[in-house]
Amino acid sequence: xxxxxxxxxxxxxxxxxxxxxxxxxxxxxxxxxxxxxxxxxxxxxxxxxxxxxxxxxxxxxxxxxxxxxxxxxxxxxxxxxxxxxxxxxxxxxxxxxxxxxxxxxxxxxxxxxx
Amino acid sequence: xxxxxxxxxxxxxxxxxxxxxxxxxxxxxxxxxxxxxxxxxxxxxxxxxxxxxxxxxxxxxxxxxxxxxxxxxxxxxxxxxxxxxxxxxxxxxxxxxxxxxxxxxxxx
Numbered sequence: 001x002x003x004x005x006x007x008x009x010x011x012x013x014x015x016x017x018x019x020x021x022x023x024x025x026x027x028x029x030x031x032x033x034x035x036x037x038x039x040x041x042x043x044x045x046x047x048x049x050x051x052x053x054x055x056x057x058x059x060x061x062x063x064x065x066x067x068x069x070x071x072x073x074x075x076x077x078x079x080x081x082x083x084x085x086x087x088x089x090x091x092x093x094x095x096x097x098x099x100x101x102x103x104x105x106x107x108x109x110x111x112x113x114x
Numbered sequence: 115x116x117x118x119x120x121x122x123x124x125x126x127x128x129x130x131x132x133x134x135x136x137x138x139x140x141x142x143x144x145x146x147x148x149x150x151x152x153x154x155x156x157x158x159x160x161x162x163x164x165x166x167x168x169x170x171x172x173x174x175x176x177x178x179x180x181x182x183x184x185x186x187x188x189x190x191x192x193x194x195x196x197x198x199x200x201x202x203x204x205x206x207x208x209x210x211x212x213x214x215x216x217x218x219x220x221x222x
Contacts, residue, residue, distance in 0.1 A: 047204075104161075
């Protein structure tokens with residue numbers, strides 16, 4: 001089956017770091033960009049960033065609220081992409097989704113609280 | 115950054131009726147890089163339309179997208195009970211991707 005599975009969410013204190021994973025299966029994920037989108041409780045969708053395929057340079061772009069704090073990387077040998085989050089703020093709380101083309105994961109919940 | 119405004123914020127209709135959802139951009143979206151997503155409570159978003167008017171795989175033909183420049187529309191020709199959900203437009207024209215704030219489609 002074609003699927004994406006996120007993991008790594010949890011409760012973390014403000015200022016700390018967390019790494020989310022997005023594992024792909026059933027298709028050659030290395031050929032595609034991986035996008036991260038988040039959703040705060042009761043709110044709409046917010047684009048976090050994406051990483052291009054290695055064939056297109058493997059570079060990443062980020063939304064303004066997370067730029068300089070978040071970093072996306074990928075390990076195509078494992079079919080996994082990562083969202084490295086640092087200096088976390090309370091407003092980073094939400095469900096984090098990864099997506100590739102029209103495939104979305106189920107999301108992983110991040111709660112930033114003291 | 116391109117800001118997307120969706121309207122109405124809430125649309126209350128009955129099954130069988132036609133729904134028209136709008137999305138307006140603050141700048142022209144080149145090559146119509148607009149997508150529409152449906153999201154139901156507790157679920158991940160589902161891609162409906164990309165390139166402003168192309169249906170994603172498996173999407174029923176009662177869903178259609180149109181528009182160009184700064185004004186885009188998602189139309190559901192005859193609402194089915196399962197169509198009542200949140201809908202978001204997204205632009206992916208620039209390296210900074212943005213979403214609209216969403217339209218809630220409610221059962222009247």
